[in-house]
Amino acid sequence: SLDYDNIENQLFLEEERKMSYMGFRCLEISRWVVCGLIGFLTGLIACFIDIVVEQLAGIKYQVVKENIEKFTEVGGLSISLLLWAVLNSAIVMLGAIIVAFFEPIAAGSGIPQIKCYLNGIKIPRVVRLKEGPMIHSGAVVAAGVSQGRSTSLKRDFKIFEYFRRDTEKRDFVSAGAAAGVSAAFGAPVGGVLFSLEEGASFWNQMLTWRIFFASMISTFTLNFFLSIYHNKPGELSNPGLINFGRFQGDSVAYNLYEIPLFIAMGAIGKNMLLLIFDSLIPLTRVYVHRPCLQVMEAMLVAAVTATVSFTMIYFSNDCQPLGPEHTEEYPLQLFCADGEYNSMATAFFNTPERSVRSLFHNQPGTYNPLTLGLFTLTYFFLACWTYGLAVSAGVFIPSLLIGAAWGRLCGILLATITPDGSVSIWADPGKYALIGAAAQLGGIVRMTLSLTVIMVEATGNVTYGLPIMLVLMTAKIVGDYFVEGLYDIHIKLQSVPFLHWEAPATSHWLTAREVMSSPVTCLNRIEKVGTIVDTLSNTSTNHNGFPVVVKVSGSDEPPKLCGLILRSQLIVLLKHKVFVELARSRLTQRKLQLKDFRDAYPRFPPIQSIHVSQDERECMMDLTEFMNATPYTVPQETSLPRVFKLFRALGLRHLVVVDDENRVVGLVTRKDLARYHLGKHGLEELQLAQT
Amino acid sequence: SLDYDNIENQLFLEEERKMSYMGFRCLEISRWVVCGLIGFLTGLIACFIDIVVEQLAGIKYQVVKENIEKFTEVGGLSISLLLWAVLNSAIVMLGAIIVAFFEPIAAGSGIPQIKCYLNGIKIPRVVRLKEGPMIHSGAVVAAGVSQGRSTSLKRDFKIFEYFRRDTEKRDFVSAGAAAGVSAAFGAPVGGVLFSLEEGASFWNQMLTWRIFFASMISTFTLNFFLSIYHNKPGELSNPGLINFGRFQGDSVAYNLYEIPLFIAMGAIGKNMLLLIFDSLIPLTRVYVHRPCLQVMEAMLVAAVTATVSFTMIYFSNDCQPLGPEHTEEYPLQLFCADGEYNSMATAFFNTPERSVRSLFHNQPGTYNPLTLGLFTLTYFFLACWTYGLAVSAGVFIPSLLIGAAWGRLCGILLATITPDGSVSIWADPGKYALIGAAAQLGGIVRMTLSLTVIMVEATGNVTYGLPIMLVLMTAKIVGDYFVEGLYDIHIKLQSVPFLHWEAPATSHWLTAREVMSSPVTCLNRIEKVGTIVDTLSNTSTNHNGFPVVVKVSGSDEPPKLCGLILRSQLIVLLKHKVFVELARSRLTQRKLQLKDFRDAYPRFPPIQSIHVSQDERECMMDLTEFMNATPYTVPQETSLPRVFKLFRALGLRHLVVVDDENRVVGLVTRKDLARYHLGKHGLEELQLAQT
Known part of the structure; x- marks a missing residue:
């Protein structure tokens, strides 16, 4: 793990003290x-x-669109399908190769x-x-x-x-x-x-x-x-990469009786899907480990996506008139009458970002419910499969798209069930698309506060702030009841020692004594090089921090804690051969400085790569200057929540447990704390990976 | 000060351990x-x-308006002035009386x-x-x-x-x-x-x-x-109490070359005013200490405000046509032609919130530059005077109003200096009013991040997010160079031990040894009641926390730290007479519970109010159950930044400094840390008030 606590050793303090106010x-x-x-x-x-994505997508859709238009009349659309699938696979292949072969x-x-x-x-x-x-x-x-x-x-x-x-x-x-x-x-x-x-x-x-x-x-x-x-230099009101378009005008208002609906959407819609999603995750995780196969799989998904999309578009008969102010970049006429376009194609035959925007902003009536329902389901399964692939792909945009689709579907259905007289109040399905998108994404990633602000900033309108918040809170509360957030699931799958915000609620009966690792390998302040090398080479423990102790001279008492030193520091010391004997013989030798530690950061060599001769093993090393002389300590009786709070608030990596004579009795590390987890049956201990 | 660290004594731990998962x-x-x-x-x-403010303001302005209109023709406007001044003073008097006599x-x-x-x-x-x-x-x-x-x-x-x-x-x-x-x-x-x-x-x-x-x-x-x-039940798109109105449509766009202008506004405008403000603060602070005089002063300010406003309106000849979609609630015709209204009155004769809104949103040309300039200056001096008064009044709205006024002035001036051909790009002075308001407020209160979000949420538009941020950052950086934020000045005036985010930069050479208070009054784990009462009654020290020590039995060594107990806890113990001797004699006596401490929270009685007889003084008190057995400790060599970080991150009130035998050598409190301050000449020690 990382060490967020400064190593306040003598070198560091000297440097800080030398620095003037101007230096700071x-x-x-x-x-x-x-x-x-x-x-x-x-x-x-x-x-x-x-720019690259826009260009690539532009080329891809332009080529496919021209191809489809050419073959719609004369038949033989299967060639278009093939072209689309090949183009898709080719782009995905590039990405997958890089990931699978170079950076898993x-x-x-x-x-x-x-x-x-x-x-x-x-x-x-x-x-x-x-x-x-x-x-x-x-x-x-x-x-x-x-x-x-x-x-x-x-x-x-x-x-x-x-x-x-x-x-x-x-x-x-x-x-x-x-x-x-x-x-x-x-x-x-x-x-x-x-x-x-x-x-x-x-x-x-x-x-x-x-x-x-x-x-x-x-x-x-x-x-x-x-x-x-875009040839409008200096006009800065463009938002970010992912642009949902602005919600403006009077369509933005919402009413009190819509709030429960929004909340229901947050609670139900997403979780229905999430339960499926949850059961799919183990299936979609990367079980294919050979790079070649991973690339093949990615290409297969790309081809299947194209095929499914094409089939959906092909069999759809949802034709919509192509108005003068239409927003579609690539309207596909296909089998529709002249001046009309295929509505299913708007959803599938487009970059996901554009699809989201059209779901948010298109006029009521642009989509028919069947189109949206089919789209939601198909896209959902494809997205699940894609997520587990060996490509660099996020979950944000697909989630937003799925959410927007079923949200708009809800909006349309609501409009149909109300009597014609009051139809105007449900008039804008785009509003529901937004809420749906928020619910879906919130249910999956669970970042309430930041996600609200992100959605508000991305839509350019704060009016929806309150409903988005409500939806996200509901999605989180209901979601947490069933299953953890997607990112948390991922983190758990990797079994890393992830520290949550607080200690588990029912952990007050645990104290540092139960939690700590004991006995601890301690080093003396002036230690034999051989002992240090042996300690570092011991692969069975593989500790990263060692308490430094000192014996009271002329006394039989056990040694007392006087500092803490890290493996990385010891390695640098060994590499530079900072031995007491050598310092005596070579008086002019340059003193080791903080710079030497910084140059080695962050990839310190392993102990095996450092050669220490048999003679050198008998030398002594003085750790006084390099150890952190004031490590944080706690008594053995400290409760787990108290230890946890100290760890979390200070970003510690090691916490020394001492008895009332200031003797080392144990060491608490991140892993000792992270293994306690509040499960369905009270406090549980987890198995964590060795890191 | 407050204690944000939980007192983890035996009682607390027992309660927590007894609590089930459902309890949590x-x-x-x-x-x-x-x-x-x-x-x-x-x-x-x-x-x-x-609602109350709206009603009161409505009545006030309606009455004055009618009065003014009545007397404009026949002469004798001084009666209107008198009426306005009296109404103003009456409302202010109410508030001032409550503040001055009941809650200073x-x-x-x-x-x-x-x-x-x-x-x-x-x-x-x-x-x-x-x-x-x-x-x-x-x-x-x-x-x-x-x-x-x-x-x-x-x-x-x-x-x-x-x-x-x-x-x-x-x-x-x-x-x-x-x-x-x-x-x-x-x-x-x-x-x-x-x-x-x-x-x-x-x-x-x-x-x-x-x-x-x-x-x-x-x-x-x-x-x-x-x-x-407002008779529109359920329509929830209203924002908060202070509503700046929405910035909508194409007028919201801004251009790259406007950014430096915005930044300049942030840097210069506010600071010019702030320098005056800064010199006025000592003058305007409450030097009048007798409640009666405070009320009189407040009423005087109210009357002067009315008089000055009236004079400004009276001598203004800035008449504007009253369009069909005018937003003024109380347009004053005064000496203007029929169908016109006095523009100065819009700024003065209105609630400040409405004035801000009209400065933001009124059509270009609604105000003339002279009106705005005069208004800014007058209002600024009145606001400074008002702020020091004994009334509950904020600095937010007046700052916004002043900023909006000079911001709009800048916008208008910019429009006049550019050639007529490009007049459209500066067309909207409301934009500059917004930037000015942000600059003014940011320069005074210095809350960069939250203020940006507040402004964005209050204006209902995120497009201005970036310029507002830039302006606020500039205002903060430039402002910090000259003088601290208004709230920080106030905090400093009260000389309370306020802890900043980090220890002063050049404080690494200080250690806990130099910072701590020493010697410390310690209590034994089983202590004589008389000693405790005397310690608590000692007004010269007036400590709030006492380290509890224990002697190793049969040894001559100095006692070791075993816990920390607070004055408030000791008071409750004395009040309930939790003495060892009494516990023995009255076996059925109810054990003291956490509830007893909670009932006394937060206003514990002073030690003087607790009667302890001479016999009771000879009794013993066992603190084991009530003290925090695991207080945080640091060695004497710990550097000040390290101590500071521990204090700030954990919200501590007392930190025990121990030597390497775990014996108490000192105690660091909030005041010991807050007195170090980075001044112009390096590290300075401040004098802090006794709290």
């Missing part, structure tokens, strides 16, 4: 600069993705991984250079920029060296994730809340402002470059 | 219920205030007080029943409801007894403050952020959701009852 000002300014850079780069990436961790949406990272769990390679959806992209950019170097690109710019530790890096990754959300939805405030809701434990005002700044710059950059791309 | 569920549900109630009541109060703490906006409370500083009577602006009202409602009783009303409903401690109460007060903001501006998300930005240190997801719920219910209640009041 400069650091503060460079933090803002880094956040600005993160926002800028994330915005640029978003802009690039947007890039599969999925990346949100569970970022959630874990912000919680303090180290997932190897999670923030390394790679493609991925926006939130993940933002985090990756942040990790790269803030460290002033890239291990993937093997470049070190020798800047921002101060930021090369877990605490600072996490802060920047939070900013990056926020910038990603901000660029994706044009929702800077939503982005900040997302970061806080998913990651932060300690609310720091300056940090929040920096995150906010990164989000702001990110939206701004995206809008600025997109406005140039 | 019920508690959780009652927390939600309390938050719902808080939201509901806050919404009701907001509704009540809205109700003066001002209440926000600095709530800020202090959430930070952990106990200000006597801050959350007791009284009138006040919405944020404060929300907090007061929360403190009352969550405790299930009211000391002002002398009623105890015997419910929610579990919540009678600082930790729980603060959480509910956060929710109340959020509900207040939510009702005031129709900004539920803004309210949550306000609470977090001003108060919270530890971000807890469940708590955030509850705060969100309270905010939501509050807006909902307000909207619901207002919709009934």
